[in-house]
Amino acid sequence: xxxxxxxxxxxxxxxxxxxxxxxxxxxFQLETLCLHSRDIRPFAARLAAQLAKYExxxxxxxxxxxxxxxxxxxxxxxxxxxxxxxxxxxxxxxLFPVEYxxxxxxxxxxxxxxxxxxxxxxSAGSAVRGTFFDxxxxxxxxxxxxxxxxxxDAISEFAFEHHVALELPERMxxxxxxPSGCPLCVAxxxxxxxxxx
Numbered sequence: 001x002x003x004x005x006x007x008x009x010x011x012x013x014x015x016x017x018x019x020x021x022x023x024x025x026x027x028f029q030l031e032t033l034c035l036h037s038r039d040i041r042p043f044a045a046r047l048a049a050q051l052a053k054y055e056x057x058x059x060x061x062x063x064x065x066x067x068x069x070x071x072x073x074x075x076x077x078x079x080x081x082x083x084x085x086x087x088x089x090x091x092x093x094x095l096f097p098v099e100y101x102x103x104x105x106x107x108x109x110x111x112x113x114x115x116x117x118x119x120x121x122x123s124a125g126s127a128v129r130g131t132f133f134d135x136x137x138x139x140x141x142x143x144x145x146x147x148x149x150x151x152x153d154a155i156s157e158f159a160f161e162h163h164v165a166l167e168l169p170e171r172m173x174x175x176x177x178x179p180s181g182c183p184l185c186v187a188x189x190x191x192x193x194x195x196x197x
Contacts, residue, residue, distance in 0.1 A: 015184040017193050019098055020124035023182040025175050026151065027192075028121055034068045043148050043169070044069055047118065048076030050167040054144045057113040058082055060135060062100050062127035069148060070118035080113075082106040084131040100130030102138060110140035117142060123151035123174050125158050132162065152176060 010029040018024050034040050051059075051073065058080045061070020067083040074081035084100035102110065117131050128145055135142050144165040145155065151174035159166040177183065185191065 015182075015189040015191050017179075017191055018124060018126075018176070020096055020126035020176075021179070022124050022176040023179055023184060023191070024123065024177070025184060026123075031065065033065050033120055037072075040069070041072060044072035045076050046169050047146050047148060047167065048073045050169065051116050051118075051144060051146050052077060054116060054165065055114060056116045056143070058110055058115045058140070059118050060084060060102070060110065060115055060131060060140075061118045062086065062131045066119035066127055066147075069120045073116075073118045073146070080109060082109050084127075084134055086127070086130075096124075096126050096129060098126055098130060099134070100127055101134045107138045110135055110138050113140055115140040115142050116144045116146055119145075119147040121149045121151065122147045122155045124176055125155040128155060129158060132158075132164070 012027055013025055014027060016024050016027045056077060056079055059070045059074035059077065060082045061067035062084045063086055070083065071081050082102055083106070084102050087099045087101060089097060115135055117128055117135070119128050122128055132142055132145070142164055144167055145159050146167040147155070149170045149172065150156070150168045151172055154176065156166060179185065
């Protein structure tokens, strides 16, 4: 099943600067994940089945592709759906420079509710982290994080640190480096900003 998911996401090897600011050697073209929505539904249903035990009232997905998956999961669970928008500050440097926030009209929908954050594929987890912190600020009770696929252990560490359950139908190893410790930079391999080509 993982191989089919990976084929939908069109992964490739290289040297990439990820949204989190980390450097990595694997990139997925997630824009193609929902190109054929019928193909992604079984993956969303599988994740929804894992999330059902948490009695979630609202699913929140970070835009863009995480929100598409989150919407499918919310339909399976029969609960409400909200999304978090991405805000990048070009002047902000370091790791995790991007923020995610719920639109004002959706903020009351999560206050005091049991919420699942649902994403497509997560590695360093910048979209999940940003969404988590905004949901907390809105008074939501984030009880679980779910993603179709986790790359590496960063999201597991984040969930453990914040006492949130984690449901991941698929996992695979991944390499992430802070820019200052990136062996691909040392080797002189050209850096590509992920998602720009």
